[in-house]
Amino acid sequence: MLLGALGGPGRGRKGVWMTRVFRFGPAVLPAVTTVEHQSTTIISFVTDADAVRWMLPSHFAPAEQPVITFMHQALHNVDYMRGRGYNLLNVAVTATFDGEEGWLQAPFPLVIWENNTMPIIAGRELHGNPKIYGEVSDLDDGKGQVSFNVAEYGSTLVEGGVRALRESTQDRLQRTNAGASEARFFGWKYLPAADGSVDIDYPTLIRGASHFERTWSGDGHLTLHTPTLEQAPYSAEVVAALRELPHVQDRRGFYGIGTAKLFRDRTIRLR
DSSP states (O other), rough: OOEEEEEEEEEEETOOOEEEEEOOOOOSSOEEEEEEEHHHHEEEEEOOOOHTTTTOOOOOOOOOSEEEEEEEEEEEEEGGTOOOEEEEEEEEEEEEETTTTTEEEEEEEEEESSSSHHHHHHHIIIOOEEEEEEEOOEEEOTTTTEEEEEEEEEEEEEEEEEEEEOOOOHHHHHHHHHHHHTTEEEEEEEOOOOOEEEEEEEEEEEEEEEEEEEEEEEEEEEEEOOTTTTTTTHHHHHHHHTTSSSSSEEOOOOEEEEEEEEEEEEEEOOO
C-alpha cells in the first residue's frame, strides 16, 4: 500500500496544520484479463541467429532458426478498461532459455508499441515487457486484405499487412486454436539504479491464450521507414536496427479474429 500527500499541508478548523493523505490499495488489474474481441495480424520471416543475438538480454539465446514476428493486435472491450481498448505492434524473435525450469523456447519481444499508457505501465512493471508509446492505427480491413501503420509524432515507423487473404479450413482453424490456447512468451524485468548499477535484472515467462472464430492466410508485406532522431526520438534507432535484420525466408501472413486472455497470475520469474 502506498502513502502519498496531495496538496501539501493545510490549516484545519481549529488552526491545526493537517496533511491530506491518500491510501492506494491493491492494483485494479484482474488476475486474468479477458478481451472480448480482438484481431491479430502477423507478418514474419526467418532471420540469422548471429544478426539478432546482440538484441537479446544475456539470459537468452536466439533459436537455431529465429523467426522475427511483427504482430499487430486491435483489442476491444478489455475488462479492466471498462469496455475500452487499444492497439499494439509486438515485434518479437524466437529465443531460448536454459534454467531451473528446463530448456524453454518462446518469442521474446524486442519492442512493443502501444497507443494507450495504462497497458504500457502494467506490462512493463508487472511482466517486464519492452513497451513504448506509439501511434498504432486501427486495422484497415477490406478488399481481401488488412493493413496497419505505426508512427511517432506523426512520422511513420512501420507499415504492414496481409494481401490475398484466403480463409482457413475448419481443420486448420482447430489446429491454430490448439496452439493458441497455451501461448507463452518471455519477458525481462530490468530496472537500473540511480547510481548506474542495477536494481532488478531477471527474465520472466508470461502466459496467455487466444481463441479464433475465423482465420485467414495470405501474402505478408512490411515496410520499415527511415525516420530521423528529430522526427522519432524514441523509435528511430529501434526501427533502424530492425531494418538491418536479414530476411532468410519469408513466411505466410496471418489474420484472425476472436477473443483473448492474459494470465497475470501465471507469470513466473525464471531462474
